[in-house]
Amino acid sequence: MTGPRHFLDLDRLDATTLRRLFARAIAFKAGEHKPVMAGRTLALLFEKPSTRTRVSFEVGAHRLGGHAIVLNSRDMQLGRGETVADTARVLSRYVDAIVLRTDAHHKLLELARSATVPVINGLTDRSHPCQILADILTIEERKGDIACRRLAWVGDFNNVCRSLVHAAGLLGFSLAIACPPELLAGDEPALAWARAQGATVTVLADPREAVRGADAVFTDTWVSMSDREGERKRALLEPYRVDGRLMRLAAPDALFLHCLPAHRGEEVTDEVIDGPQSVVFDEAENRLYVQMAILEWCLVG
Ligand code: CP
Ligand code: NVA
DSSP, X not given: OOOOOXXXXXXXXXXXXXXXXXXXXXXXXXXXXXXXXXXXXXXEEESSOOSHHHXXXXXXXXXXXXXXXXXXXXXXXXXXXXXXXXXXXXXXXXXXXXXXXXXXXXXXXXXXXXXXXXXXXXXXXXXXXXXXXXXXXXXXXHHSOGGGOEEEEESOOOHHHXXXXXXXXXXXXXXXXXXXXXXXXXXXXXXXXXXXXXXXXXXXSOHHHHHTTOSEEEEOOSSOTTOSOHHHHHHHHGGGOBOHHHHTTSOTTXXXXXXXXXXXXTTBOHHHHTSTTBOHHHHHHHHHHHHHHHHHHHHHO
C-alpha cells in the first residue's frame, strides 16, 4: 500500500512533476474550475507568522470547493508538549491535508511520517518550495522556458535560496549566488545535489559578478524568521543590497524577484522593488495558483 502524496521539497520531485504542476497552475489561473476539495478540509498549521502562505492556501482550498482551518501552534497542545507525531495522527482523523510552517525541518518530516494524509511544506528553516514554484511560473510567464535562462540570487543563503537551488537541479537554468563566504561555510548539500543533476550553480562573494547579464535577480530578507544571527547577518550583507546600480548590471529586461515580506532599504531599495522590473506582486499572486495545483496533485494525483 502506498502512503499519502506529500509535497515536502523540490529535490524529492522530478522535472516532469514540476512541469505538470506548472501546467495545472496555468489552467487554474486561466479560470479552470475543478472542485477537487469538495467536502475536504485543509489544516494550515503555523509555528511562525504568515500573510501570503496563509491567505493563498485558504483561498485556494475554497476555490477548489473545500474548506481550510488555520491553526497556530501556540494555541494547540503542540505548543505545550504534545508530540508532532501524535498531532499528525489526530489531525489525520479530521482533515484531508496539512500545510505546516515550522522553525525546524525535522518537524515537517516527522509530521509527514506520522500523518495518513498529505503534508505540504509551507516554509521551514531549510526550504520554501511553494514559493519557488510561484517564482518560476512568474518568470516563465514573461520570458518563456526558464531552462536557458541565467538567474542570480543576492543575499543570505536561506530557505528560499535552497529551494531555488533545488529547482535549478530539476529545470536546468543556471544560477549564480552572491553570498558572503561567512554565511555559506561548510558543505551545502543542496549545491552538491543540484550539480550532480547537471545544473550550473556558482557561488560568488561579489554581487556584481553574480548579477552581470542575469535574466532575473532574486533577493530575500537578510534575517529570516527565528534567525538568531540578525546583527551579524545585517553587517555581513550590507554590500549585498539590491539597488538600481546593481540591477543595471543585469540584462536590460531582467526581472526583480522577492518572496516578500521585504525590508525596504535593507536588502532592496524602493527604486528597485517599486520599479518596472519588479514582479514581486505577481509572485505573490502566483502562490495561489501553484498551491491549487499542489493541493490537486496531493489529493487526486
Ligand atoms: N512569501 C511568503 O511565504 O510570505 P508569508 O510569510 O507572508 O507567508
Ligand atoms: N527567508 C524568509 C522567507 C519568508 C517568506 C524567512 O524564512 O523568514
